[in-house]
Amino acid sequence: MLRKLIKHEFRATGRIMLPLFLVLLVTALGANLSVRGMLDTRYKVLDILGSLLVVAFAVAIIGVCVMSVVLMVQRFYKNLLQDEGYVMMTLPVSVHQHIWSKLIVSAVWFALTIVVVCLASCIVAFDVGFVQELVWGFRELFRELSRYLDAYYAINGTVILLEFLAMCFLGCCVMCLQFYAALAIGHSFPNHKMAWSVLWFFVLQFATQLLAGSLIALLDESWLHHLLLAWTEGWHLSGTAATQLMMLTVLLGEVLYGAVYYFLTTWFLKKRLNLE
Amino acid sequence: MAILTCKGLSKRFGGTQALDQVDITIEPGRIVGLLGPNGSGKTTLIKLANGLLTPSQGEIRICGLAPGKESHACVSYLPERTAIPTWMSVTQLLDFYQDFYADFRRDAAEEMLAHLNIPPKQRIKQMSKGTREKVQLIMVMSRAAKLYLLDEPIGGVDPATRDYILSTIIGNYDPDAAVVISTHLIADVEKVLDDVVFINQGRVMLQASVDQIREEKDMSVDALFREVFKC
Numbered sequence: 001m002l003r004k005l006i007k008h009e010f011r012a013t014g015r016i017m018l019p020l021f022l023v024l025l026v027t028a029l030g031a032n033l034s035v036r037g038m039l040d041t042r043y044k045v046l047d048i049l050g051s052l053l054v055v056a057f058a059v060a061i062i063g064v065c066v067m068s069v070v071l072m073v074q075r076f077y078k079n080l081l082q083d084e085g086y087v088m089m090t091l092p093v094s095v096h097q098h099i100w101s102k103l104i105v106s107a108v109w110f111a112l113t114i115v116v117v118c119l120a121s122c123i124v125a126f127d128v129g130f131v132q133e134l135v136w137g138f139r140e141l142f143r144e145l146s147r148y149l150d151a152y153y154a155i156n157g158t159v160i161l162l163e164f165l166a167m168c169f170l171g172c173c174v175m176c177l178q179f180y181a182a183l184a185i186g187h188s189f190p191n192h193k194m195a196w197s198v199l200w201f202f203v204l205q206f207a208t209q210l211l212a213g214s215l216i217a218l219l220d221e222s223w224l225h226h227l228l229l230a231w232t233e234g235w236h237l238s239g240t241a242a243t244q245l246m247m248l249t250v251l252l253g254e255v256l257y258g259a260v261y262y263f264l265t266t267w268f269l270k271k272r273l274n275l276e
Numbered sequence: 277m278a279i280l281t282c283k284g285l286s287k288r289f290g291g292t293q294a295l296d297q298v299d300i301t302i303e304p305g306r307i308v309g310l311l312g313p314n315g316s317g318k319t320t321l322i323k324l325a326n327g328l329l330t331p332s333q334g335e336i337r338i339c340g341l342a343p344g345k346e347s348h349a350c351v352s353y354l355p356e357r358t359a360i361p362t363w364m365s366v367t368q369l370l371d372f373y374q375d376f377y378a379d380f381r382r383d384a385a386e387e388m389l390a391h392l393n394i395p396p397k398q399r400i401k402q403m404s405k406g407t408r409e410k411v412q413l414i415m416v417m418s419r420a421a422k423l424y425l426l427d428e429p430i431g432g433v434d435p436a437t438r439d440y441i442l443s444t445i446i447g448n449y450d451p452d453a454a455v456v457i458s459t460h461l462i463a464d465v466e467k468v469l470d471d472v473v474f475i476n477q478g479r480v481m482l483q484a485s486v487d488q489i490r491e492e493k494d495m496s497v498d499a500l501f502r503e504v505f506k507c
Contacts, residue, residue, distance in 0.1 A: 007375070008372060079361075083359045084361050085328075086353070087361070090328070092346070092348040092349040093345060094345050190290070275323075
């Protein structure tokens with residue numbers, strides 16, 4: 001059933017995201033033409049048109065990024081908590097499957113948005129003199145660096161990069177879950193559901209920051225600091241290993257935050273669902 | 277085995293008691309009218325049966341199951357409002373119901389849609405309110421479910437559409453299934469009902485068969501309703 005939910009979720013969201021991606025790629029083509037020739041002509045009209053094409057590209061990038069977030073919130077709200085909820089919440093599927101389908105599809109659109117924005121940037125940079133020089137410069141930089149790097153740094157560097165990507169991906173999922181939790185809690189109230197949802201979003205945000213801030217404060221000259229020092233007394237961590245440890249700790253923290261939001265969302269949808 | 281049972285079912289919203297110690301049993305093969313004035317608790321009862329609300333007290337069972345994923349597979353629910361996704365085309369809606377319900381009879385749905393001259397490519401949002409309600413009813417009645425829960429199916433539609441809706445219900449439900457029709461428009465549904473449940477201020481006032489009412493009280497269900505709920 002999860003597969004079917006995902007299929008219909010892609011059908012519902014694809015009709016908005018795919019045309020937006022197409023618009024972004026078309027504006028990227030326009031911006032490329034503009035950068036390659038239209039901006040430095042003697043003709044004022046071409047000059048203005050070139051500027052407009054570059055602005056259109058910038059607007060398209062912002063539009064696609066904003067829309068992927070808006071769509072994530074709107075699908076959860078309209079599909080599960082508004083009128084469509086009467087159909088969706090009476091399907092023979094569990095609340096967990098509903099949340100996972102929304103989460104997976106949103107995460108895929110976030111990832112695709114990054115890919116398409118990168119692709120669009122490549123289109124804009126294609127055959128443009130100064131970008132080619134920039135790429136050449138980076139290539140030289142990596143060539144120089146690789147002379148001094150051995151396999152140890154190469155592998156660790158790749159792992160840290162992968163961990164960083166995983167951290168970004170998990171961060172997106174946690175952000176989705178924070179929105180879902182706020183909406184689920186807000187919509188359990190009989191009136192002013194959206195106002196309650198907004199309020200709960202900030203309450204969750206405040207609680208998260210307070211916890212994270214307290215933890216960071218605890219790490220500085222406190223019982224936790226001394227406890228951690230005692231635990232790690234015999235350890236001899238290199239700089240790379242310490243970075244890896246920090247990345248893994250952040251990943252674990254993100255998973256914990258996500259788990260709390262996931263629990264809140266499922267509990268309120270199961271026990272406190274209150275469709276209008 | 278009873279298809280729907282409620283034992284001491286209560287639901288409270290803050291300080292308001294929406295349902296109070298409701299005991300109901302609905303057997304297969306019966307068309308039951310859940311009758312009561314506005315705000316009597318009919319929709320709350322149907323929402324509880326669908327798992328859209330959780331009881332404050334007591335229990336509700338559908339085919340022996342607590343409301344949830346498993347019970348949803350044997351209940352076909354028509355909400356009081358149009359809830360089908362409006363961005364979908366008719367074909368996409370048919371795909372959707374076919375994907376999620378093993379008992380969905382696509383051929384029956386297509387036949388009813390063709391009878392109403394609704395093109396398969398038309399989007400729900402391009403339809404009038406009445407046509408949307410008909411399409412939603414067709415989807416609900418095209419399932420071979422064990423229990424049909426129809427919340428105000430004839431509320432807010434013209435008399436011709438009421439006739440169409442009632443004939444669609446009668447012509448399409450599985451004879452071994454139970455149908456619960458919630459309404460306050462008694463005169464229109466009386467002719468199709470086997471049993472009635474009168475509900476007021478969250479309490480069951482009467483549960484009897486239509487024949488029993490006619491024989492014992494010597495009056496129609498509509499007349500009895502007017503007498504019981506006289507203001």
